[in-house]
Amino acid sequence: MTTQEILIRARQEAQKPYPSNQVRNKALSEMADALIARTDDILAANAKDCEASSGILSPVMMDRLLLTASRIQGMAQGVRDLIALEDPCGRILNTHVRMDGLAIEKVSVPMGVIAIIYESRPNVTSDAAALAVKAGSAVILRSGRNAWESANAIVKALREGLAKAGISEDRIQLVEDKSHDSAAELMHAKGYVDLLIPRGGAGLIQACVREATVPCIETGTGICHVFVDEDADQDMALSIIENAKTSRPSVCNAEEVLLVHKNILDSFLPKLKDRLENGKHPVELRLDEACRKVIGGKAAGEKDFDTEFLDYILAVGCVENVDAAIAHINTHGTHHSDAIITRSIPNAEAFSRGIDSSCVYVNASTRFTDGGEFGLGCEMGISTQKLHARGPMGLEELCTYKYVIHGNGQIR
């Protein structure tokens, strides 16, 4: 099928009344069952993908591409977990009854058609499709090339699940055209795509933000900071920094830059060096001049304070005070997640007010920025923009609203 035909089918599907929560939940249950039932087919397809990518992708990327029976079980469980979540559609967000009796209700409704362009992580196929189904929308998936066979096998299973629940298979469609044209077509499908979400590296996301004429949400890139204030509990700071940097360095909520108040360089930096260089995963420190004077080590390069390393590397800089930290973070950060470690209430307030990021932490690790950790039950990604959704996007953020107004002949 051409991408244009896929777009038309999705639009038609989205214009029908959306299925009840009960029917959507039934579909999720059937989709999860189908993933399990089709495990062998999915693994066979994935083996083709892995073979084709062998020697081309890095070991980390190969690991992301690889499926196992247990990973498929995890995907199925992820789909099933959505069933218990509250229906995001049909919530009355606001009610206003006018003096003349006109009753104005603001009610949440499905977005319509959601398109997801993503890279070669097969689990995104089922995650994104299931979220869209629960949110009442039709979804168009455009997988990365390296996971093409896996994505096809997964979508086949998911569509079987939809059919068993009596929902049109057009609610989940996979783009068949592997070329860049199909991604561009989705980005420009005005009137067909209500929301485009890119999931993947910075290159993909920026291309979507730059090119798309359909509404698009910028996700993911995280140059996250931790600022250790003058009077911080230094043991707490070390523990938070270690966690934010090393617990999972490849994700967007991992710390990339550490800023230290100038008055504690002598007391804090030696402990930091000791903790991070001798941990389970040694961290390479790249330090500015003031910090190097205290503990020596590698000098930070020009770009190190503007880089999402996604690796066991940490840029370390010295700042005058909390205001300088705020200014640095607002200039060099990506408006994702930033933390202050302090005992000062005024500084904590200045930081949480002044930092222009989706998530601002006081005395906690940046690693908590996640739909599950935030109690949303799931997430489609982390928005780093300000429009519509900011931070973890759960089911509510995949919905829009409309006003339904009941009268008995009112005129203006």
Place this chain on the structure above:
Amino acid sequence: MTTQEILIRARQEAQKPYPSNQVRNKALSEMADALIARTDDILAANAKDCEASSGILSPVMMDRLLLTASRIQGMAQGVRDLIALEDPCGRILNTHVRMDGLAIEKVSVPMGVIAIIYESRPNVTSDAAALAVKAGSAVILRSGRNAWESANAIVKALREGLAKAGISEDRIQLVEDKSHDSAAELMHAKGYVDLLIPRGGAGLIQACVREATVPCIETGTGICHVFVDEDADQDMALSIIENAKTSRPSVCNAEEVLLVHKNILDSFLPKLKDRLENGKHPVELRLDEACRKVIGGKAAGEKDFDTEFLDYILAVGCVENVDAAIAHINTHGTHHSDAIITRSIPNAEAFSRGIDSSCVYVNASTRFTDGGEFGLGCEMGISTQKLHARGPMGLEELCTYKYVIHGNGQIR
């Protein structure tokens, strides 16, 4: 000043902590006073604009451009009316305290920098600036050329008001470059503009939606429908249609298309013709074949069901039933405001569920789609898109949110 310099100043201003509601309200009061105090200067500037546009603009556009002392008083009152409205910033939208004590607060915050590109209506200058100030953001205004002198005089007064309240004048800036380049610069000011709102005709809006790489909200175009169902109260229908079509035909919430159930053509159309052709402002009916068979008259052209007339013209078509009406409206409408006139609860429900528009009316006029009428106290425009804001955009829709997370050393 170059547009680039203006952008930098706005960004710097937006990165400072935003003023308290008290200070913003003081600024609004001073801005209103300054508009009154500068009435003579504003009228003189407006006279230059009107002279330059004389013979070029249509009478309707000339009337929109013209300022009088009483219109300036109206603008000042509009600014003052915002003072009483609740502060849209700093509202706690959600709170989630985890088992480990981590407290996650979702709190509304100013958008940052809002850019408005608009056409030659001088009152938009003060309306938009005042809304942005109340919403805690810095605003960059880019006026249409024909109102250039008026906009300059108005902004001068507004900035005097800011200064008197002790707020930086950079919170309200007017683009100085009259060329199209400056509009393009705003559309592409990634990192400087957090929200772009075009206000004006369809051409301007579509150019912004197509070109902008900064987040942009599509506003305004309204091909609004009224569907008269088989069992409608026909007197109510006539009164609503007359109101929706003739009370102010030049605005986006005016009716442009009437759909009539096929079973009531004979009983309803003669009354419609009588009511609309003989009213205070006679309406030209453009009818499809089925309707013409009953009352004769002008045949609808090919584009008449896809046109925002903004005039005393109404396209009239016949539909099979409520489902056909829904399908027609979702295909030919602009997702703005659409109404059903019916006594049937199932049809009312099918319509309000099935119509993919920001405002769906049952037995009331589409003309109510307006921030003031909806109880928002004000509005920046009517969004016809689904992301972030839909329908009338008030102060809340000019804000974003962030998560502020307080811990005592939590790690993940």
